[in-house]
Amino acid sequence: MMLESYALSSIGSALKPLPADWPGGFWWHWLVFTIIAILFVLLMVLFFTYFERRAMGRLQARLGPNRCGPFGVIQPIMDAIKALTKEDIVPYNADKVVHWLAPAVAFVPVLLVFVVVPFSNGAMLADLNVGILFVVAISSLSALGIVMAGWGSNNKYSLISAMRAVAAVVSYEIPVVLSIASVVLLAGSMSLNDIVLAQNIPFILMQPLAFLIFFIGASAEINRSPFDLLEADSEIVAGFHTEYSGMKFALFYLVEYAEALLLSVLITTLFLSGWRGPLLPPWLWFLIKVVAVFFVLVWVRTTLPRARIDQLMALAWKFLFPLSVINLVITAIEVLAWPGGVPWPMLFVNIGIMAVLIVSWSRLFKFGWGRVKVEA
Amino acid sequence: MAIKTEPFLLNIGPQHPSTHGVFRMRATMDGEVIVDMEPVFGYLHRGIEKLAEERTYNGFVSLTDRLDYLSSMSNNFAYCMAVEKLAGIKVTERCEYIRVIMAELQRIASHLIAVGAFLNDCGAFMTPIVYMIREREKILDLFEMVSGQRLTYNYMRVGGLSQDIPEEFLPALDKFLEQMPRWIDEYDQLLRQNEVLLARSRGVGILPKETAINISASGPVLRASGVKWDIRKVDPYSVYDRFEFDIPTGACGDCYDRYRVRVEEMRQSLRILGQARKQLPGGEFQTPVVQPVHLPVGEVYGHIESTRGELGFYIVSDNSIAPYRCHIRAPSFLNLTALRDMVVGWKIADAILIFGSIDIVMGEIDR
Amino acid sequence: MTVSLSGLEIGKQLKERFPGAVVEANDQAVLVKSESLLDVARYLKDTTGLDFDYLAFLTAVDYYDYFELVYRLASLKHNHTMTLKTRCYGRENPVVPSVVKLWKGADFQERETFDLFGIKFEGHPNMKRIVLWDGFKGHPLRKDYLSDGN
């Protein structure tokens, strides 16, 4: 934490927006930010595992980990050591190559996405002008790793989980992308840095519906509760990582939290005006917002039961998809109607539209379906 | 179905996070859908019915704790009542009231676990069960105070109780009765209207009224199907005829109804507890005849409304010091008969939910 | 209050309806022949006024010479109960008709009785051991059972 914040503060301020006279130019920038991105992901994941367990403990009237070190802060490191020293078990009859490759395949894409995330104004590894496309394209690749794990484990629970993963990722990609599209429409750019710069009013107020859809859709995609069907512990034991142990399991764990981090970072960037904020330095604002979003994720996970797979699909196609299309059309009209300036009316109109749409669409909510007729 | 698929066999259990013990469902699956299911159990079979034939009548009380280990007090109650019926012992008023208080506290404790585990099966990550275990802990404290144990109480004896309640018990009970309704309200707030829970449990695993009766279901499972059948009301034993309480019933017998029936039963139990607390008389807690040694020849069936349904002890005596035969009518065992019909056609996630909503305890099923 | 119907009354009714089926009828129970058990049970279940739609439990008692099967029936409609008994003889291969078709609740209980007493229920769709494993020797609740399986 401290190390990375120090690095960010010194380098982030020095690197605004990318000094041409930096010795070595591009390559130094590349090296520094690669290290920052990797450190950011690893350290934040360590912090998140601790933070989630602690927050969840308190939300459940427990204490959470508090034994290792002061307030239990060393707990994630201890967990990592434990995972590293554990025996690595490969199930009999497993597809060994796939089984081995899966954790890495799952992990790399998540790490890649952080290439385009701005930690401060312009402080990012690559300011791609199609940044958001890059994010969308790369992040869903990690589903491949999950499918590989499910297939390679030679376990029926894992296989069910892998199939669920494919279904969930494919269907939730659409509402997520559509809701991002409306943000892009407002910002007028696909670069994440430009999107942040465009947010004089955070887009969560301008695009509440898009935010909601993105939040639900993305948490379904990264299998956070209430859509954690991939590792639904009460149904399919541990899903795709049932048969994983030791470091390979730790990698999956890392993926899970890195994805949660990615979700928090994206919501911060797209909807909560990223690193922007008064008084405090940008990188601190960024971190505060990321942790706040993650806390909401933890909070939701603590409270909600899990949806069923067909309900998950139905939510994507019957609820989120139409709403996101409507939202996109409305946003497009609004952008045409109020070109430039501070569109305050848009804010209230959008909030009103969200309320009306959600209430009217929820009338379609029905119970008791989902039984399949089975011929005896 | 248009696509030709091949069914496969999935062993859910005996070691699975949500089979509530060592229970196994041999499920034939078509993708996520269960097309056939066979419950397999017996992993916890200890032959308690046989052990009863080798224990004295009082000695067996401590083994009844091990039947339905989440409601030991009810088991003690049922067994002692059956033996007393056979021996013709009339226990004192105070003893009856204390027994009722214990049985109702036990009902709340057990339903807390049942509801919490059900919601946990539903995927609410640990939260409801942690909250509910906290409340159960308070009841266990009370039980520990009177009996000295937290799980296997072994508190009741044929002809009375092992000891009278200590003097600090009643103030603690008052405090509990004052606190508990608020907590139940809070749990209702937590998940009663939750859309995800409603979507998951409404209309899922419907057990129709006729089927419920035909498979000899009892307890909350039967009542959730809309049958107003509670042994406490229809065949009042002990002093239950002196209390005012309602029998909550469900509308259609789905998982949600079973969950609601349990929560409402907790409220009714609190009502009974309040009345029993007020009416609790003084006097002896035990009949002078403490140890019935030779019971008269005959047979008896004593049943009570245990937390999971009709718990009965069928005892045949041949005038020796131990029962000649002791059959235990275990409610979860019979409720489990319904499982296959309820599960087939639903998805694996629903199967877990339906299974959780029946609320079984393996100690009672395998015996 | 649940009324426990006297075996004498029902025994009388049954004697008229099924001559020769009732072996003994006392205050507590009606003992019928195992051949006519199914007919009697069907009659008890379907006759208006009796309506024994609920099988409270089913079990067996080993009396060395014979096994006595105990059926406790209840009617949720009229709130009354009765006990029906039947006997089966022989220790090698005792057989009684199954009542699963009438009360599905008998399913597991008959399997359990088979498992622990070795009484076969004719007509049960899935007559196999339920709490003990398939290779288990002997039937433990029999009075002459010894733990070495003989």
Add this chain to the structure above:
Amino acid sequence: MKPEHYGIGIAKGLRVTIKHLFRHPVTVQYPEQKLHVSRRIRGNELVWDNVKCTGCATCSKACPIGAIQIATKIDKEKNKYDVDITVDTGYCIQCGLCVEACPYEAIYMGYSYEKAKYRRNEIIQSNDMLLPSETRIRSGYMSPGIAAQLPEQTLLLEKITEKEE
């Protein structure tokens, strides 16, 4: 039909969980913090009173498990009547029936609960090992006199008293 199920239930649930964030956790940090158990606790390890015991073996008969063995013999050299008691605490189910059965109040349940053993043969205890000592405190089960001297039980009911609305 009322337009419902638009998330009001979820919001209510979220409210309940966030409320708990500001409440005091109920966890007890066990080895450091210890609660007083019930005065009547049926802890492990029986305590035996060699003065009161007559060797009548009522406890042994009352035990549903058969964990207590009592043998009496006359020691002719010392002209003494000896009681030889052996308890297999591994079999003991802590039901307390022996304490109840004893006509002379010569056997007690133990008050302590941290009595794990490293070796199996330590579980089987006999004679002098069963006598009361500093580490083998007698519980007040079935003996109100001892119960009155033991500390009062900590109740969770009194510990958690937040939520006054």
